[in-house]
Amino acid sequence: MVMQLTAKQSIFLPRIAQIVRVDSLSDREKVFEFVFDDGKELGHKPGQFVEVSIFGVGEAPISVTSSPTHKGSFELAVRAAGSLTNHLHTLGKGAKVGIRGPFGNGFPLDTLKGQDLLFVAGGIGLFPLRSLINYVMDTRQDFGEVTTLFGCRSPQERIFLDQLDTWNSSKDMCFLETVDRVPDDSWKGNVGVITTLFPKINIDPKKTYAIVVGPPVMYRFVIAECLKKGLAEDHIIMSLERRMKCGVGKCGHCQINGVYCCQEGPVFTYAQVKSLKEAV
Amino acid sequence: MQNRVISRQDLAGFVDDLIKTKSAGDVIGIKAQGNKFNFGPLKSATELRLDYDISLLPPKKYFFPQQETVLKYEVEPAFKVEPVVEERMLCIIGVHPFDIRALQLFDAVYGGNNPDPNYFLKRNNATIIGVDCLNPIPKSFAASMGTNTVEEGFDLMLTDLGGDWFVTVGSNRGDSMMKKYGKGREATNVDLEKRNKVRRDAAKKYKTSLKMKPDEIPALLDANWESPVFKERSATCFSCGSCVMVCPTCVCFDVQDDPALNLKGGERYRRWDACMLPGFAAVASGENFREHKEQRFRHRMYRKGKYLLERYKYLGCVGCGRCGTSCLADIALPADTYNLLKEGK
Numbered sequence: 079m080v081m082q083l084t085a086k087q088s089i090f091l092p093r094i095a096q097i098v099r100v101d102s103l104s105d106r107e108k109v110f111e112f113v114f115d116d117g118k119e120l121g122h123k124p125g126q127f128v129e130v131s132i133f134g135v136g137e138a139p140i141s142v143t144s145s146p147t148h149k150g151s152f153e154l155a156v157r158a159a160g161s162l163t164n165h166l167h168t169l170g171k172g173a174k175v176g177i178r179g180p181f182g183n184g185f186p187l188d189t190l191k192g193q194d195l196l197f198v199a200g201g202i203g204l205f206p207l208r209s210l211i212n213y214v215m216d217t218r219q220d221f222g223e224v225t226t227l228f229g230c231r232s233p234q235e236r237i238f239l240d241q242l243d244t245w246n247s248s249k250d251m252c253f254l255e256t257v258d259r260v261p262d263d264s265w266k267g268n269v270g271v272i273t274t275l276f277p278k279i280n281i282d283p284k285k286t287y288a289i290v291v292g293p294p295v296m297y298r299f300v301i302a303e304c305l306k307k308g309l310a311e312d313h314i315i316m317s318l319e320r321r322m323k324c325g326v327g328k329c330g331h332c333q334i335n336g337v338y339c340c341q342e343g344p345v346f347t348y349a350q351v352k353s354l355k356e357a358v
Numbered sequence: 359m360q361n362r363v364i365s366r367q368d369l370a371g372f373v374d375d376l377i378k379t380k381s382a383g384d385v386i387g388i389k390a391q392g393n394k395f396n397f398g399p400l401k402s403a404t405e406l407r408l409d410y411d412i413s414l415l416p417p418k419k420y421f422f423p424q425q426e427t428v429l430k431y432e433v434e435p436a437f438k439v440e441p442v443v444e445e446r447m448l449c450i451i452g453v454h455p456f457d458i459r460a461l462q463l464f465d466a467v468y469g470g471n472n473p474d475p476n477y478f479l480k481r482n483n484a485t486i487i488g489v490d491c492l493n494p495i496p497k498s499f500a501a502s503m504g505t506n507t508v509e510e511g512f513d514l515m516l517t518d519l520g521g522d523w524f525v526t527v528g529s530n531r532g533d534s535m536m537k538k539y540g541k542g543r544e545a546t547n548v549d550l551e552k553r554n555k556v557r558r559d560a561a562k563k564y565k566t567s568l569k570m571k572p573d574e575i576p577a578l579l580d581a582n583w584e585s586p587v588f589k590e591r592s593a594t595c596f597s598c599g600s601c602v603m604v605c606p607t608c609v610c611f612d613v614q615d616d617p618a619l620n621l622k623g624g625e626r627y628r629r630w631d632a633c634m635l636p637g638f639a640a641v642a643s644g645e646n647f648r649e650h651k652e653q654r655f656r657h658r659m660y661r662k663g664k665y666l667l668e669r670y671k672y673l674g675c676v677g678c679g680r681c682g683t684s685c686l687a688d689i690a691l692p693a694d695t696y697n698l699l700k701e702g703k
């Protein structure tokens with residue numbers, strides 16, 4: 079059993095990164111751009127996550143929202159939800175944090191190559207999905223038709239507005255969005271939950287993979303719509319959230335039945351998720 | 359490797375030698391603690407209680423301490439982060455076979471793809487001297503789990519033959535320790551048969567048993583996800599987590615920061631955590647994936663009887679009986695639940 083290990087291989091040791099830019103996305107969300115002190119790349123795949131450390135506060139798992147096609151830095155988009163994420167929101171340019179990872183399997187790029195893609199993002203589910211969408215847009219010739227559906231609760235909760243505009247006007251993507259409800263009549267777009275966009279799209283179920291990221295309630299309804307469109311269960315891909323303390327398959331917090339979400343996940347096909355209890 | 363037989367006196371001399379020379383590192387042994395037993399630093403062989411029934415806490419605490427610093431950081435004057443990995447050389451005397459089996463599961467969990475130096479820098483240098491359990495507690499069902507004896511995972515295994523001790527040698531390290539000490543004699547087939555009889559007699563003393571073969575548990579669980587047994591049995595659960603805290607196979611932890619008072623630095627530590635506590639699977643968005651106690655209770659039963667086996671090839675329960683003994687509601691013992699499921703109740 080003897081394993082030659084040194085303290086330097088500590089599973090808890092983060093690399094140090096500096097914030098080089100902070101942009102506000104909404105009342106509760108900001109996007110942070112980071113550069114590692116050692117100048118190295120993060121080396122992630124879309125759909126992977128990192129553990130962000132603020133020393134004295136703790137760690138939290140956050141998806142990488144930038145695409146690996148973007149070099150030299152990486153971005154994390156963060157909703158202020160609790161102690162670490164609120165503290166991160168108080169940090170500005172020049173502040174240092176610890177980063178461990180990237181962790182998790184990420185989206186199955188090899189499977190997706192050459193296929194038609196249907197992206198479905200609910201709220202901040204766009205954070206992890208944005209990495210893949212931008213990756214696909216940057217290597218557009220490798221993929222077939224691309225359709226993106228984005229839904230959030232109200233116009234105020236829309237995030238990455240420039241990005242949404244770009245996608246909306248792009249000839250390389252069919253982009254549709256909706257909001258659940260509107261406070262006044264300043265919003266001219268679709269109103270209704272995200273499933274109301276499904277009748278408006280045309281996809282070839284044989285060639286299409288749906289990549290769905292959002293809150294647990296959204297999965298139940300969106301998966302039903304995908305199945306109705308004729309997508310096979312292993313053509314529906316989702317990313318699941320769990321409590322995660324280590325990211326390396328030790329702490330046990332991320333278990334879904336016998337599956338460790340930080341190791342085998344966070345990206346799963348619906349065919350896999352269906353066989354798990356307590357998954358969504 | 360040659361098994362040996364040594365007298366009580368020579369065994370005491372062997373232990374005192376280890377304590378004095380520290381040739382195998384700091385010596386830890388099973389000792390009395392009030393009217394119970396626990397592992398602790400050994401000052402003399404006379405403290406050893408190899409006749410013990412169960413230790414309050416399993417010996418995993420020496421490789422995976424209740425609380426362990428894993429990082430030190432400074433934010434002022436300069437930004438600095440360093441791993442903290444305590445390396446220790448230990449000799450643990452008096453480990454029961456089922457606790458040895460539990461350590462084998464730990465090795466699998468803490469090894470694998472991302473081996474954990476905090477665990478292995480203590481575990482790799484450890485000498486394990488086991489002892490066969492001749493006085494099982496009423497809640498232990500190790501005999502029916504096949505964990506009342508082990509063939510590997512120790513350097514030496516002691517069996518009380520009444521007058522003398524049989525020493526089963528389990529590793530080259532154990533072999534050279536015995537050879538170096540030199541006392542006693544080589545074991546014969548007659549001695550070996552005596553040892554086996556002592557073990558067979560001890561196996562009969564177990565008052566609790568699993569009413570099936572252990573390898574039937576996964577299929578039993580597969581067929582019973584919806585069984586009312588989980589809800590009924592967990593109705594009186596206090597969600598206190600005691601069953602997890604005493605368990606030799608519970609591997610999970612939480613990570614927290616402890617800033618120094620001047621806030622210029624501090625430590626990050628990990629500590630034991632328990633899937634029976636309500637917040638274990640709660641996430642910041644407000645979801646709690648095992649919000650209800652019956653979900654947590656069921657998860658623990660599946661974890662012990664199926665999930666860990668499928669992942670690491672070792673069952674997550676070794677039948678030591680500690681959980682059942684420490685549970686105020688008397689519902690924690692996996693064998694009780696599995697037996698109920700088997701009876702179809």
Ligand SMILES: Cc1cc2nc3c(=O)[nH]c(=O)nc-3n(C[C@H](O)[C@H](O)[C@H](O)COP(=O)(O)OP(=O)(O)OC[C@H]3O[C@@H](n4cnc5c(N)ncnc54)[C@H](O)[C@@H]3O)c2cc1C
Nearest residue numbers: 138139140141156157159160161162163205320637640642
């Ligand atoms: C793979 C993955 C990717 C993620 N990606 C992103 C991302 O890109 N952007 C993003 O903003 N978020 C993301 N998250 C969510 C993010 O990890 C959480 O918001 C974050 O961990 C919150 O940490 P915190 O310290 O701020 O909150 P905490 O202070 O830890 O917790 C806040 C809330 O969590 C719950 N909670 C915490 N501890 C307990 C407990 N013991 N008992 C009960 N409830 C408890 C409570 O609801 C509490 O109010 C991701 C999560 C995962 C697993």
Ligand code: SF4
Nearest residue numbers: 595596598599601685
């Ligand atoms: S099963 Fe017993 S020991 Fe475990 S959490 Fe419930 S009451 Fe506590």
Ligand code: SF4
Nearest residue numbers: 605675676678679681
């Ligand atoms: S679950 Fe209970 S009986 Fe099984 S190993 Fe853990 S403490 Fe011992």
Ligand code: FES
Nearest residue numbers: 325328329330340
């Ligand atoms: S996050 Fe610790 S095991 Fe997955």
